[in-house]
Amino acid sequence: MSALVIKGGRVLDASGERVADVVIDDGRIAAVGADLSAPDVIDAGGCVVAPGLVDLHTHLRQPGREEAETIESGSRAAALGGFTCVVAMPNTEPAIDCAAVVREVLALGRVSSCDVRASAAITVGRAGERLTGMAELAGLGVRLFTDDGNGVQDDRLMRRAMEYSSGLGVVLAQHCENEALSAGGHMHEGEWSSRLGIPGQPAESEELMVMRDIALARLTGATIHFQHLSTAGSIAMVRAAKAGGLPVSAEATTHHFTLTHAECASYDPVFKVNPPLRTAADVAAVKAGLGDGALDAIATDHAPHEPERKELPFDEAPPGMLGLETALALALTELDAPLAQVLALLSWQPAAIAGVAAEHGGDLAVGRPANLCVIDTSATWTVDPARLASRARNTPYAGRTLTGRVRHTLLRGEPVVLDGEPTR
Amino acid sequence: MTATRLHRHILSVADLGRDGLEELLKLTDTFVEVSARAIPKAPALRGKTVVSLFYEDSTRTRLSFETAAKRLSADTMTFSVSSSSVKKGESVRDTVETIEAMGIDALVVRHGSAGVPLRVAGWVHDRVSVINAGDGWHEHPTQALLDCYTIRQHRGGLEGMRIAIVGDVKHSRVARSDVLAYTALGAEVVLVAPPTLLPPSLEGWPVTVSHDLDGVLGSVDVVGLLRMQTERTTEALIPSLREYTAGYGLTRARLDRLDDKVLVMHPGPMNRGVEISADAATSDRAVILDQVRNGVAVRMAVLYLLLGTGALS
Amino acid sequence: MAERERRKTPPYGGVFVARTRVMDGDDVHRALWRMAHEVLERNQGADDVALVGLQTGGVPLARRLAGNLEQIAGDVPPVGTLDVALHRDDIGVRPVLPEEVTDIPFDVDGRTIVLVDDVLFTGRTIRAALDALHHYGRPRAVQLAVMIDRGHRELPIRPDYVGKNLPTRRDEAVDVHDDGVDLGEMLK
Numbered sequence: 034m035s036a037l038v039i040k041g042g043r044v045l046d047a048s049g050e051r052v053a054d055v056v057i058d059d060g061r062i063a064a065v066g067a068d069l070s071a072p073d074v075i076d077a078g079g080c081v082v083a084p085g086l087v088d089l090h091t092h093l094r095q096p097g098r099e100e101a102e103t104i105e106s107g108s109r110a111a112a113l114g115g116f117t118c119v120v121a122m123p124n125t126e127p128a129i130d131c132a133a134v135v136r137e138v139l140a141l142g143r144v145s146s147c148d149v150r151a152s153a154a155i156t157v158g159r160a161g162e163r164l165t166g167m168a169e170l171a172g173l174g175v176r177l178f179t180d181d182g183n184g185v186q187d188d189r190l191m192r193r194a195m196e197y198s199s200g201l202g203v204v205l206a207q208h209c210e211n212e213a214l215s216a217g218g219h220m221h222e223g224e225w226s227s228r229l230g231i232p233g234q235p236a237e238s239e240e241l242m243v244m245r246d247i248a249l250a251r252l253t254g255a256t257i258h259f260q261h262l263s264t265a266g267s268i269a270m271v272r273a274a275k276a277g278g279l280p281v282s283a284e285a286t287t288h289h290f291t292l293t294h295a296e297c298a299s300y301d302p303v304f305k306v307n308p309p310l311r312t313a314a315d316v317a318a319v320k321a322g323l324g325d326g327a328l329d330a331i332a333t334d335h336a337p338h339e340p341e342r343k344e345l346p347f348d349e350a351p352p353g354m355l356g357l358e359t360a361l362a363l364a365l366t367e368l369d370a371p372l373a374q375v376l377a378l379l380s381w382q383p384a385a386i387a388g389v390a391a392e393h394g395g396d397l398a399v400g401r402p403a404n405l406c407v408i409d410t411s412a413t414w415t416v417d418p419a420r421l422a423s424r425a426r427n428t429p430y431a432g433r434t435l436t437g438r439v440r441h442t443l444l445r446g447e448p449v450v451l452d453g454e455p456t457r
Numbered sequence: 458m459t460a461t462r463l464h465r466h467i468l469s470v471a472d473l474g475r476d477g478l479e480e481l482l483k484l485t486d487t488f489v490e491v492s493a494r495a496i497p498k499a500p501a502l503r504g505k506t507v508v509s510l511f512y513e514d515s516t517r518t519r520l521s522f523e524t525a526a527k528r529l530s531a532d533t534m535t536f537s538v539s540s541s542s543v544k545k546g547e548s549v550r551d552t553v554e555t556i557e558a559m560g561i562d563a564l565v566v567r568h569g570s571a572g573v574p575l576r577v578a579g580w581v582h583d584r585v586s587v588i589n590a591g592d593g594w595h596e597h598p599t600q601a602l603l604d605c606y607t608i609r610q611h612r613g614g615l616e617g618m619r620i621a622i623v624g625d626v627k628h629s630r631v632a633r634s635d636v637l638a639y640t641a642l643g644a645e646v647v648l649v650a651p652p653t654l655l656p657p658s659l660e661g662w663p664v665t666v667s668h669d670l671d672g673v674l675g676s677v678d679v680v681g682l683l684r685m686q687t688e689r690t691t692e693a694l695i696p697s698l699r700e701y702t703a704g705y706g707l708t709r710a711r712l713d714r715l716d717d718k719v720l721v722m723h724p725g726p727m728n729r730g731v732e733i734s735a736d737a738a739t740s741d742r743a744v745i746l747d748q749v750r751n752g753v754a755v756r757m758a759v760l761y762l763l764l765g766t767g768a769l770s
Numbered sequence: 771m772a773e774r775e776r777r778k779t780p781p782y783g784g785v786f787v788a789r790t791r792v793m794d795g796d797d798v799h800r801a802l803w804r805m806a807h808e809v810l811e812r813n814q815g816a817d818d819v820a821l822v823g824l825q826t827g828g829v830p831l832a833r834r835l836a837g838n839l840e841q842i843a844g845d846v847p848p849v850g851t852l853d854v855a856l857h858r859d860d861i862g863v864r865p866v867l868p869e870e871v872t873d874i875p876f877d878v879d880g881r882t883i884v885l886v887d888d889v890l891f892t893g894r895t896i897r898a899a900l901d902a903l904h905h906y907g908r909p910r911a912v913q914l915a916v917m918i919d920r921g922h923r924e925l926p927i928r929p930d931y932v933g934k935n936l937p938t939r940r941d942e943a944v945d946v947h948d949d950g951v952d953l954g955e956m957l958k
Contacts, residue, residue, distance in 0.1 A: 227656035230571040230595030230633060235657070300572025344550050346570030348593070487868040491856065496905040499856035529856075765861045 035072040036063060037448075039441070042077030042407060045373060046084050046396040047381045055082055057403040060446035065397055075448065077407045080440055083376050084394045085117025085147075085404040086361060087383040089206075089284050090181070090260060090332035092353065093119070093149070096137060097126025102337035102424050104138065107357070108145035109457065110335070110422040112449040114357040115406035115439035118148040118384070118393040119335075123159065124182035130154040130165045135173050146449045146457045147442075148404070150389060152177040155194050155205065161186050164194055171201045176388035179206035181260060184242050186212055191246065195255035204282075204386060206258040207246050209267065210308065214238035219348045221294040221309040229297060231347055236264040236315070239308055243267045247274045250281055258386055259283040261334050263308040265318030272327035282386050283322075284332040287356055287363045290319040292429060302343045302350030303429050306336070309352075323378055324370060330383035331375075333360045337425030355428040358421055363430070365410060365437035372410060403446040412438040422455060466578045466587040467759055470598045470637035478605065478641055481758050485606050488757035491528065492750075501765045502531035505562040509535045510552070510577075511590070512568040517725060518590050521749070522565045522599075525756035529765070531562075553577050557585055562764050564588070571595035571630075586763040594628050599759055600724055601634035603752040605642060607744050608679055610751065611720055616643035621673050623649040623705055624683030624732050627656050627694075631724045632683055636664055649673050649705065653694040670705050674715060681722045682707055685732045698731050707737040720744050786945050788952035792936055795949045798917065801933035802831070805915055806838035808931050813882055816843045818910065820881045824899055825853040825870045827888030827946055831917055835886060850874035852885075854898035878907035884931075888946035890916040893927035917946050 036058040044053045044065065054069040055062060088111065094102035104121070111119050121138055123129035129138060135151045142149025153170045157163045159180040167178060178198060184207055185191045191207075198205050215234035220226050222233025243259060247270060250257045262268055262283050271283045288306060293313050296304040304310060322328035336353025343350055364375045384394025392402045415434045418426040442450035449456055464477065473481070491499050507526040509519050519535065526533045536556060553564065563586045566574040571593030578587040591597040608615055620639050626632040626648050639646050646664045648655060655666065667673050674680065685701060695701045702708065707721065712734065715721075721733075721743040729735045737743060793801070813819050816839050823832030829851050840846040855861075855868040885899050896914060903912065917933035922940055938944065938953065945952045 222657050224658045224660040227658040228633075228661065230593050230630060232594075233657060300575050341548055341550075344548060344576075346549065346568065346573050346576070348570045484868065486871045487853065487856070490871050490873070494905050495907055498905065500901065501856040501861050761856070762867075765856075766867060 037073035037075060037446075038069050038071035039075045039077045039082055039407060040069070042080045042082040044082045044397050045376060047377065048396050050373065055397060055405075057443065057446045060403055062397055062399055062401050062403050064399060075407070075441055075451070077441070079409065079411070081372065081408045081410055082397065083406055083408060084380045084384075084397065085406050085442065085444070086115045086379045087387055087389060087393050088116050088119040088333050088335070088357065088360070089177070089258075089330055089383045089387055090286070090334045091119040091121055091357065092124065092334070092336045093121045094337055095125065095141060096134065100339045100424070104141040104145050104149055106422060106424045107335070107337070108142065108147045108149055109455045110355075110357040112146035112442045112444065113422050113439060113453070113455060114359070115361050115408060115442055116147055116357060117404035117406065117442065117444050118150060118387070118389050119357070120150045120152050120177055120387050122181045123152050123154040123179065128154050128159050130157050130159070132166070132169055132173055135170055135175060139174065146455060147444055148389070148393065150177075150387060151175055152179055152181070152206070154178065155180045155185055156190065159183055161190065164190070164197060167198055167201055167203065171203050175203065177204050177206050177258070179208060179260065181206070181208045183212070184208045184210045188245060188249075192249050192253060195249055195253040195257065199253060199255040204256055204258050204388070206260050207242065208260050209239045209242035209246070209262070211238045211241040214241065219305060219309075220297045221311045223294065223312060225294045225297055229300070231297065234309060236266060236311065239264050240266040240270065243270050247271075247279065247281065250274070250279050256280040256282070261286045261289065261308055261332060262322070262328065263289045263311050263315060263319070265315050268318050268322040268327050272322065272325070275327065282329045283327070284330040284383070285319045285323060285328045286332055286334045287360045288334070288354055288429060290316055290323065291363055291367050292316075296429065297347070300347050302345060302347050303354065303427050305347060305350055305352045306334070306354050307352035320368060323368065324374075329378070330386060331360060331364055331378045332383065333357050335423075337423050338427050340426055343427045353427070355421065355423050355425060358423065359416060359428060359430050359435065361408065361439060362414070362435035362437045366435045403443055405443050406439055407441040408437060409440045410437050412436070414438050464762055467598050467763065468575050468578055468587065468589045469596050470601050470634045470641070473598070475641045478602070478638055481602055481755070481762060482606055482609060484758040484762060485602070485751070485754045488754040488761070489751070491757070492754055498528050498530060500530045501761055502526065502529040505531040505764050506560070507531045507533050507563045507565065507760060508556055508561050509533070509565045509590070510538070510556065510567070511535070512538045512549075512573070513591070515567055515591065517749070518567060521752045522588075522590060522756050524753050525760055528753070529757055529760055531760065531764070534561075549573060549577065550580055553580055557581055561585060563760065565590045567591045569593055588759060588763070591630050593630065594633070595630050596634045597630040598634050599752070599756055600631050601638035602759070603748055603755040604635055604681065604722060604724070605638050606751045606755055607722065607748050608720060610747065611744060612678060614642075615639060618644040618678045619647070619676060620644050620679040620681060621647050621649050621677045622681045622683065623670060623707070625654045625685055625689065626650050626683065627654050628686065629683050635681060636662060640664070647673055647677070651695060651701070651704065654689070671711065674711060677719065679720045679722060680707060680715070682732045684724065684726065685728055687728070702731055706731060707733045709734050709736045712737045712740055712742070715742060717742070722748060725749070784956040784958040786943055786952075786954055787957050788945065788954040790953045791950055792953050793934055793951040798933065798950055801917065802834050803838055805931040805933065806835055806842055809835070809839065809884060809913075809915070810843055812913070812930070816845060816847050818881050819884060820848040820850065820876055820878075821884050821886055822850045822852050822874065822899075822903070824885060824887040824895060825851055825868075825872075828886040830948070831888060831946075832886035835915065848876040850876065852899055852902055854895055854902050857898035857902040859894060859898065872902070874906050878903065878909050880908075880910050882911045882913065883909045884913045884915050886915045888917050889944050890914070890919045890927075890929050891922055893923045893925035896927050897925050918944050918951060920944055
């Protein structure tokens, strides 16, 4: 492949912002500077050239629910959203809990539009009973373990998982939900659930598990990453734990800082998600946490579902919403934060948590792998579910006009998105 | 041209507002009269087809709607979804679209999940009206209308009435609709229940709350009892039915202390001996059969308003 | 259809503007006396006669007619009211809401029923009234009294007692009220 140059943009990475062209050769950054040239030219006039985004929380549904999403379609959606790396959640069918499934996901990921990293389950079948072969799976490249879709309910088992994993250089991530409290709940328990007659789950069901895992982190010294935190109470506890020196990290999703439980008044299951959409005060707390470092990353919790399953009655429909193609634009539109901070939350900070910082999210420096995205920060566009690359259509943002759009995405030096269109 | 009607659907009491409620109550007078005729039937909805789509067994509500439709000379069909055929997997939307394609005018929808009638209303096309016949814990608007009508019939109106709704408010669609309707018509509502059987939040509800039925009974005009599902004990919401009855049941002793004018209401089916004693259910103060009787007239009014009052173009 | 009902009905709603006074209060008064005599003559007394006023314009006329019959014959005949909204043939075509509750507080079987309305126009209201009436029983005979017959019949219906025959254009409107009868137009 011949060398190419990204011309006319402003480079923005963890080390700062400067006007520069970027030459890419053989999948790596070959030069960064003024007035560079190469045989192929990609225009970045008026745009920001940044490290590719990293999603800590993507449901690609393969294997098992290919009607909703495949690694091919999901990675294309990721690339369109500016992501060069996604961490695939293990709640597939079968679950990613053994070497065979990890290998399958990684093999499919190798020919896709972004770098697909497999997470693996903490417990076999995500059943919360026996630990998976973490050492073997870590040897295959798994860096993040989670039973996502469920939290590990058993206190002693979670303690053992934290102790055992701490010697493996991996991260345990928790979907925080105390199921004894949340059971039967389909939205946030509060004003709207009471009015709508939909069984709710209280904020405390999430907070109890955050509280427990902070205690276990103190007990075991292990690191823990909190997934999709959604309540003011959870974020306050993480903030305090960090201040106390515990090695915890946390993410929040785009929908938890853009939507509230009032959306459920339509009874449209497109607004059903777990953890559920919360109150306006919780939304404000998520924004504050992203602003002050209590939260380390924005994740998508991209959760595709077949249209017919999202047409079920609210309490029968599966939870989850699409996120990959709208995350960056939502962050740019809805967060009152400088671009550098948005990119920190979407790129280099999650890259560090996922253990992919050697390839993703790093500075645009000579010799680094060329995983990057070119963002037109002033472009406005309207979300049209029919035009999403995901196989599913369950975006809660249909019709919403957003500012900021990914123009190009390059994976290992190859354009996978050019002028907003996927190339693979 | 799209025809818009005076009212297209009846999904929630909240959509009706005070004017809509009063209009329907006034219209109900007409149908009470029709029901009293030698031939209790009017040709108003001749040629219209009303389909009951019931995903939850409720013989009494279904019969009430079907009687109402037949008294207005509409054709009726029932699509009763036994739980076994639901498992065969046809989605609600597919079922609705199939029935709609047969050329119908109204769908009366009962479903165990909140919000289904609202969703169905979004799926049907222009000519079909959707009536909520009870959705999960959410609403049961025609029950609220017949409750209001019954109170109005006995007490002249709801303005200034003090009404106690007693029992499992949390899981009750009847309570949600009644609260909206009673307060819209000027009544004062007090919810009487143990804290576990109240909704987790009452923000925005124009009600007061009491956990002391005896303290409330002396000051109310109407006592509306809610059905107590026996499975609430297994969910640890109440320790036992016996304890519930002791605190919140309309027992013989409580009945005796009620003023003669106080109305005792129950949406049925009753658990005699639990939320209501047999004495209370058959006492002069009980207007439970009036509720059933008025239910037919109220549903005639609803059907007539939706299907009989024509198109405004 | 009764002009009054029509006036209140949303798509036809409007303001009645009178152009010509066709009967004054005295004329209506005299017409009702004459009609009372005609009813007695035709039925050889008022023994089995009952009056049914059609909502809303026919109701006050039926009450006045009953008062006249009482003064002439000694007994006040039973008076009922009938709202034909539920029996109309244009239900579903235009908004029709009942104005008042029907009230027929007597046994219809075997009686001679005199339907009373203010204006006879197409005849469709009367057809609906005949339909409604048979749901209450089987009258021996049904007769029709109207204050104004304005022509333009669309059904084979004719009045038995008429206050005044009034030739009209279809687009005109007639308003019967306490002080007389006006011919005019409905302004939308």
